[in-house]
Amino acid sequence: MIDRKTGALSQISVCEEVILSAGALSTPKILMLSGIGPKDHLQEHGIPVLHDAPQVGKNYQDHLEVSVYGRTKDPISLLGNDTGLRALKHGIQWTLWKTGLLTSNVVESGGFVDSSNCGRPDIQFHVLPTLVGDVDREPVDGHGVSINPCFLRPKSRGFAKLRSPNPLDSMVFESGALKEQEDVDSLVRGVKLARKILRAPALAKLVEHELLPARNEDILDTELEAYVRNYAKTVYHPAGTCRMGSDTDAVVDPMLKVKGVDGVRICDASVMPTLVSGNTNAPTIMIAERCAEFILGLDACANQRLEMV
Numbered sequence: 341m342i343d344r345k346t347g348a349l350s351q352i353s354v355c356e357e358v359i360l361s362a363g364a365l366s367t368p369k370i371l372m373l374s375g376i377g378p379k380d381h382l383q384e385h386g387i388p389v390l391h392d393a394p395q396v397g398k399n400y401q402d403h404l405e406v407s408v409y410g411r412t413k414d415p416i417s418l419l420g421n422d423t424g425l426r427a428l429k430h431g432i433q434w435t436l437w438k439t440g441l442l443t444s445n446v447v448e449s450g451g452f453v454d455s456s457n458c459g460r461p462d463i464q465f466h467v468l469p470t471l472v473g474d475v476d477r478e479p480v481d482g483h484g485v486s487i488n489p490c491f492l493r494p495k496s497r498g499f500a501k502l503r504s505p506n507p508l509d510s511m512v513f514e515s516g517a518l519k520e521q522e523d524v525d526s527l528v529r530g531v532k533l534a535r536k537i538l539r540a541p542a543l544a545k546l547v548e549h550e551l552l553p554a555r556n557e558d559i560l561d562t563e564l565e566a567y568v569r570n571y572a573k574t575v576y577h578p579a580g581t582c583r584m585g586s587d588t589d590a591v592v593d594p595m596l597k598v599k600g601v602d603g604v605r606i607c608d609a610s611v612m613p614t615l616v617s618g619n620t621n622a623p624t625i626m627i628a629e630r631c632a633e634f635i636l637g638l639d640a641c642a643n644q645r646l647e648m649v
């Protein structure tokens with residue numbers, strides 16, 4: 341282990357197993373720094389190869405969404421509720437009665453839609469009663485609503501690899517976002533649907549007009565595609581960089597054990613072979629619960645399945 345502040349190295353001995361649970365970006369980093377990863381890449385950085393695992397750091401996946409914004413007729417959005425007297429009121433209401441605005445997770449509603457007639461939902465909507473920006477983009481001014489379609493099964497893949505053998509250096513990261521046209525097309529379908537929802541009679545009494553991608557209803561698909569490419573953003577669901585599988589290239593086996601070495605399991609979203617079609621927190625907790633069962637030897641079925649593979 342390395343102390344981030346002092347840079348001091350320390351060694352910890354383990355009797356049973358190491359459970360690596362650093363998330364989809366740091367887990368492959370720790371594996372590679374430990375000599376488990378693509379052989380050529382490790383050698384490039386002078387790291388002794390413990391096990392050649394070509395898929396470590398590959399297969400990166402994430403959910404992306406893009407906002408469709410509507411201006412509300414009245415000042416009814418969340419804007420301004422986090423400052424001044426209003427913030428104080430919400431704080432007091434929560435403290436005393438555990439009710440009010442602070443019970444909200446802000447993503448007030450959502451839904452799943454099969455936009456491509458493939459037989460199961462391929463778009464998830466996150467709907468927020470406020471105009472949201474992004475980490476590098478301020479929200480649009482004023483009161484409004486954001487309807488955010490997000491694709492559920494991205495085709496694009498990215499990767500994370502080492503910048504250097506120094507653990508304190510950041511990774512080289514390429515998300516691969518929107519590399520595949522199919523992902524752009526999914527978001528364009530989602531945006532079209534969100535624009536339709538914004539103009540639905542049920543919202544007409546609340547929504548004055550669309551702000552973005554365009555006030556006019558009739559715009560070209562090419563304009564929607566340009567909007568998607570400019571405004572799509574992560575939903576923060578990184579996964580897939582140490583994928584689980586029964587094939588030889590998989591990084592971990594179905595019991596989450598790192599292949600090619602003894603005594604290491606991975607327990608985080610990096611083991612997902614493909615992203616789940618929805619939010620990733622609960623599935624990651626499920627992976628952790630399964631991991632706990634495997635460690636305790638409580639899963640006889642999985643043991644049998646593994647023997648059959």
Ligand SMILES: Cc1cc2nc3c(=O)[nH]c(=O)nc-3n(C[C@H](O)[C@H](O)[C@H](O)COP(=O)(O)OP(=O)(O)OC[C@H]3O[C@@H](n4cnc5c(N)ncnc54)[C@H](O)[C@@H]3O)c2cc1C
Binds near residue numbers: 363
């Ligand atoms: C802003 C944001 C909002 C989200 N909202 C939702 C949501 O609404 N619903 C939902 O389902 N999911 C949501 N997610 C996704 C969800 O949080 C993740 O899918 C889930 O936390 C993944 O769990 P994990 O164990 O793979 O990684 P993480 O939760 O990232 O856990 C990894 C841990 O390892 C630690 N770590 C990393 N490197 C090291 C190191 N070298 N040494 C020691 N510790 C290390 C990290 O600090 C972290 O605590 C959100 C994510 C973000 C970032």
